Amino acid sequence: MCYINNQQLKKGCKLETIIPVINHNLELPVCAIKGDEEGPVVLISAGVHGAEYIGIETAMTLSKELKPSQIRGTILFLLVANPSAAYTYTRRFVPEDGKNLNRMFPGKKDGTLSEKIAYTMEKELQNQADYYIDLHSGDTSERVMSFVYYAGVATEEVSEKSRMMAEATGMAIRVKSTAITGSYNYAAIQGIPSILMERGGQGAFLPEELESYRQEVKQVLVHLGVLRDEILTEKQEQKEVLTATYINSEAQGFWYPCKRPGDTFLEGELLGTVKDVWGNELQAVCGAYDGIILYETVCMGVSQGESLIAYGK
Incomplete structure (x- = not known):
């Protein structure tokens, strides 16, 4: 009930x-x-x-x-x-x-x-x-x-x-x-x-x-057996992320991503940087392993502690 x-x-x-x-x-x-x-x-x-x-x-x-x-x-x-x-x-x-x-x-x-x-x-x-x-x-x-x-x-x-x-x-x-x-x-x-x-x-x-x-x-x-009389669409092969990594900004500044969600990358590859108003690099975000970008911020200006990017293995 x-x-x-x-x-x-x-x-x-x-x-x-x-x-x-x-x-x-x-x-x-x-x-x-x-x-x-x-x-x-x-x-x-x-x-x-x-x-x-x-x-x-x-x-x-x-x-x-x-x-x-x-x-x-x-x-x-x-x-x-x-x-x-x-x-x-x-x-x-x-x-x-x-x-x-x-x-x-x-x-x-x-x-x-x-x-x-x-x-x-x-x-x-x-x-x-x-x-x-x-x-x-x-x-x-x-x-x-x-x-x-x-x-x-x-x-x-x-x-x-x-x-x-x-x-x-x-x-x-x-x-x-x-x-x-x-x-x-x-x-x-x-x-x-x-x-x-x-x-x-x-x-x-x-x-x-x-x-x-x-x-x-x-x-x-x-x-789940709740909806009937529906024809399922053909599913694509699904992959499971085994490890997910979430990166926040270490400083106030401007965020310049190098990848887009869904892009893959190799271990050590640059994923984006945070720079100050003069263009000096404050933080470089590199892949800790071969992976895929799950999401990222689209805002250029970021505060310390703000989410920058998430990726998975």
Whole structure:
């Protein structure tokens, strides 16, 4: 059984509603679709980082497109987890408290707004889910190659089910996460197989990117047995990143990348430099091994500690 605002969902129904953030006046938009047959409950969230619009648009499009007659089980769409950021083009943080929502789980009932959103998501939505898909993209300052993280810090069974979900997306690259923070990682630690999908960035939602994202999510739903009557597209061979490296800026300056997301490189190859206003090199980023660029900042100006680039082996 599945409940929204203490109301049990009925078979064969689609419910578009809002759920209030616990102990706050903010409201989160939710669409719940329950099929005619019993089956798994899948939570799909978007907008944890509010300016990652391609995930939001993909969730909104699928919530309108899918009908109860196509569903075996239930799909819960959290359409925008961080509304204030989405409406103000705010990257990474919840504007009201300046915190990264994806680092707040499981949240606090009496915390700041970010902590209250996380608490509400965990109590009202994650607790009911059998599987979880979190939709992301490069932020306004980032560009990414299309890839998928799966939860690696969980029981062997949960991690393997997460890996199979990642494989079902058909994306070229999957990365086994070793983090314990983040909405999907927290859910996996609680026993819910989970993935985080990445596609697009820079605040854009191009039609071809949206169509690919939509199809990748649907392929996971078919794999889970929740979506029926769908023909899967032919999948490309998927490779797994065994090691991921995340580089931050060591100083305030200007960032000059040498590669683009999806480019491969050799050990020792220059990936980018940070320079001061006079052109003096402050930091050279070189590959620690042969690898592939996952994402990078597109901003020229960077502060100390700012993310520059991520790559994998």
